[in-house]
Amino acid sequence: MIKAIGIDIIKIERLKKALQRWGTRLERKVFTSEEINASCGKTRLTYLAGRFAAKEAVFKSLGTGGYWQDIEVLAEKNNKPYIVLQKKMKRIADQKGVKKILISLSHDNDYAIAQAIAIGEEKNQ
Numbered sequence: 001m002i003k004a005i006g007i008d009i010i011k012i013e014r015l016k017k018a019l020q021r022w023g024t025r026l027e028r029k030v031f032t033s034e035e036i037n038a039s040c041g042k043t044r045l046t047y048l049a050g051r052f053a054a055k056e057a058v059f060k061s062l063g064t065g066g067y068w069q070d071i072e073v074l075a076e077k078n079n080k081p082y083i084v085l086q087k088k089m090k091r092i093a094d095q096k097g098v099k100k101i102l103i104s105l106s107h108d109n110d111y112a113i114a115q116a117i118a119i120g121e122e123k124n125q
Contacts, residue, residue, distance in 0.1 A: 003098055003120040006060025008053040009113040015049045030068045049112035050105040057116035058101055062092055081105050
């Protein structure tokens with residue numbers, strides 16, 4: 001059962017400027033070590049912008065702000081993204097009856113966008 005949805009879009013240039021200003025301090029606040037390690041090469045900024053938008057979309061789907069490091073956006077071998085909630089964000093999801101969050105990411109030259117769908121158990125009627 002769909003409990004809620006969230007969507008976010010970010011201009012990639014905005015993240016670039018923030019990273020230029022705050023550097024690794026911002027990276028370590030927003031992204032997990034695994035996300036940072038996976039973001040290499042010429043598409044690094046686009047990759048991180050997609051993860052940023054995904055985390056914002058998850059916050060919106062859970063109706064809260066919060067704990068960036070407690071949301072991890074990983075990818076299966078076929079590059080399909082998935083969400084892992086930890087610590088405080090996991091507790092918030094549990095309190096709201098959210099069992100899983102589906103995520104979809106997309107980017108073009110200027111923007112990254114993500115949609116999160118919070119899934120809960122079917123209610124018996």
